[in-house]
Amino acid sequence: RCSFAGSQLEEFTSVLEAAHKVTVLSGAGISAESGIPTFRGAGGLWRNFDATELATPYAFAANPSLVWEFYHYRRCIVAAAAPNAGHYALEALQRKCEQQGKLFTLLTQNIDGLHAKAGSSNVVELHGSMWRTRCCHCNNIQGAPEPMAKEANIPSMQLPRCKLCNGLLRPHVVWFGECLEVETMECAHNALEDCDLLLVIGTSAVVQPAAGFAPLVKAHGGAVAEFNTEDTPISDNCRFKFHGPAAVMLPAALG
Numbered sequence: 001r002c003s004f005a006g007s008q009l010e011e012f013t014s015v016l017e018a019a020h021k022v023t024v025l026s027g028a029g030i031s032a033e034s035g036i037p038t039f040r041g042a043g044g045l046w047r048n049f050d051a052t053e054l055a056t057p058y059a060f061a062a063n064p065s066l067v068w069e070f071y072h073y074r075r076c077i078v079a080a081a082a083p084n085a086g087h088y089a090l091e092a093l094q095r096k097c098e099q100q101g102k103l104f105t106l107l108t109q110n111i112d113g114l115h116a117k118a119g120s121s122n123v124v125e126l127h128g129s130m131w132r133t134r135c136c137h138c139n140n141i142q143g144a145p146e147p148m149a150k151e152a153n154i155p156s157m158q159l160p161r162c163k164l165c166n167g168l169l170r171p172h173v174v175w176f177g178e179c180l181e182v183e184t185m186e187c188a189h190n191a192l193e194d195c196d197l198l199l200v201i202g203t204s205a206v207v208q209p210a211a212g213f214a215p216l217v218k219a220h221g222g223a224v225a226e227f228n229t230e231d232t233p234i235s236d237n238c239r240f241k242f243h244g245p246a247a248v249m250l251p252a253a254l255g
């Protein structure tokens with residue numbers, strides 16, 4: 001179901017033109033057309049594991065080898081992937097906003113780095129990055145198996161280790177039950193406070209705190225535009241709803 005009612009697009013364009021501060025929140029759906037599985041729904045299974053159950057500190061504590069294999073597998077998929085027209089449309093929007101002297105911030109829940117690969121700058125990575133690691137012992141941050149492969153069961157001492165203290169490294173990402181970085185949350189709040197327009201793209205809007213961003217902007221009197229193939233729990237907060245694939249709808253709405 002693709003909806004592109006002409007009047008909605010016209011009104012959206014004029015709100016975008018008039019906005020002084022534009023903020024974007026993206027989720028897994030924007031990378032779907034780059035071939036990267038989303039978290040929930042059809043793509044959310046790796047081997048027989050639910051992705052949301054592996055993205056926890058408990059899973060890592062119980063079986064760091066398995067969780068490392070999961071991230072290694074995902075790094076391989078992303079390394080071979082390219083940004084799509086949706087990522088590029090947001091890069092173009094950032095350049096246009098900055099030329100016009102507007103404030104622009106791109107907040108992403110994705111850890112794939114594809115916004116930066118498309119040329120976006122100052123991307124706020126709310127949930128960290130699959131391309132960085134963090135030492136479990138001293139917090140130092142440093143710069144593929146087949147999907148059906150048998151579990152490698154790598155002894156913890158042979159898993160990636162910290163160059164400084166030899167502690168066990170983990171992906172530098174935010175798992176369930178963990179707090180987002182304080183500086184990251186400050187960047188997000190600055191970008192959301194008094195923003196005139198928030199674009200919410202390809203997120204199921206069930207994971208906090210990002211799920212609260214659209215209601216926050218609406219409460220401040222800002223407009224929210226949702227780009228998603230489906231309705232979500234925040235759809236009712238959205239003045240504009242663009243139903244369809246982000247790689248199609250974003251270039252069409254922002255072009």
Ligand code: BJW
Nearest residue numbers: 027028029038039040109176177202203204207208245246
């Ligand atoms: C398309 C498309 C196309 C498809 N075009 N669209 C308050 C109440 C209850 C619970 C909590 C609460 N506050 C915090 C919590 C706990 C928890 C939480 O929110 N749980 C809920 C699930 C209930 N939150 C946390 O733990 C957060 N920490 C925190 O708040 O700390 C303080 C605190 C802790 C504990 C209690 C209270 C306070 C941290 C959350 C970290 C999430 N981490 C992950 C893993 C990151 C690393 C990795 O990727 O491996 O982040 S989980 C996973 O979900 C990942 C994603 O970034 C995140 C969001 O998923 P996203 O992007 O929305 O993807 P999907 O797959 O869900 O949706 C895809 C969407 O795209 C769908 O809508 C499709 O329709 C659409 N789509 N194709 C456009 N082509």
Ligand code: ZN
Nearest residue numbers: 135138162165
């Ligand atoms: Zn260390």
